[in-house]
Amino acid sequence: MKTRVRELRQAAGLTQQQLADLVRVSSRTIISIEKEQYSPSLMLAYRLALVFGVSVEELCCLEENKRLEDEQFEDL
Amino acid sequence: MKIYNKKGFVAGLLWMAAGVFCLYQDAVDASDFLPQQIKSVVLSLVMLAAGLTCLARALSKSASREDKIEALDERSRLVRLKTNSLTLRVMGWARVAAMLAGLLGYLCTENLVFGCLFLFGGLSLALEAVVAIAAAVHYETHM
Numbered sequence: 001m002k003t004r005v006r007e008l009r010q011a012a013g014l015t016q017q018q019l020a021d022l023v024r025v026s027s028r029t030i031i032s033i034e035k036e037q038y039s040p041s042l043m044l045a046y047r048l049a050l051v052f053g054v055s056v057e058e059l060c061c062l063e064e065n066k067r068l069e070d071e072q073f074e075d076l
Numbered sequence: 077m078k079i080y081n082k083k084g085f086v087a088g089l090l091w092m093a094a095g096v097f098c099l100y101q102d103a104v105d106a107s108d109f110l111p112q113q114i115k116s117v118v119l120s121l122v123m124l125a126a127g128l129t130c131l132a133r134a135l136s137k138s139a140s141r142e143d144k145i146e147a148l149d150e151r152s153r154l155v156r157l158k159t160n161s162l163t164l165r166v167m168g169w170a171r172v173a174a175m176l177a178g179l180l181g182y183l184c185t186e187n188l189v190f191g192c193l194f195l196f197g198g199l200s201l202a203l204e205a206v207v208a209i210a211a212a213v214h215y216e217t218h219m
Contacts, residue, residue, distance in 0.1 A: 025151070
């Protein structure tokens with residue numbers, strides 16, 4: 001799933017390890033989220049959103065991701 | 077000195093005990109075959125090193141925090157689940173292959189060893205199916 005984690009982390013001047021420590025996950029989880037290989041759980045998304053001071057909707061690009069998912073279902 | 081990770085501490089003690097026991101066995105009941113002796117001593121030293129590492133991590137606050145985060149990390153848990161699932165699937169197919177080989181071997185040679193291979197493969201697959209049904213019922217009702 002596409003997220004704005006990398007963009008917001010870089011804007012906040014945090015390293016992946018620092019962000020991982022703040023939200024109590026491993027740095028590999030942050031790396032995977034940034035590479036769009038792993039979708040964070042609702043609680044992790046909320047923790048990340050709190051760190052960056054944005055909404056979960058904004059952090060996880062929910063509108064865009066929903067549109068992409070809907071397009072996949074339209075093919076069925 | 078405070079123990080921050082009790083599980084890790086116990087694991088460290090067990091590894092150390094196993095390493096010391098193996099070293100003791102090597103000393104008391106030494107093999108005449110040198111390569112075997114070396115292999116055994118190296119294995120014991122690896123166990124001792126693993127035990128020491130576990131103990132040191134269990135006594136360190138920052139290392140214990142790292143271990144706890146790693147254990148509770150949601151991605152790591154998903155990776156473990158997926159790894160177990162794939163392992164189970166691959167082993168299932170391996171058992172089916174072993175069963176077929178056993179059946180074929182028994183039909184061709186009438187050797188009971190092949191018959192047993194077929195039988196135990198079939199039994200383990202049946203047991204797996206029963207466990208899968210029980211697990212599915214459990215999770216369907218508890219999730």
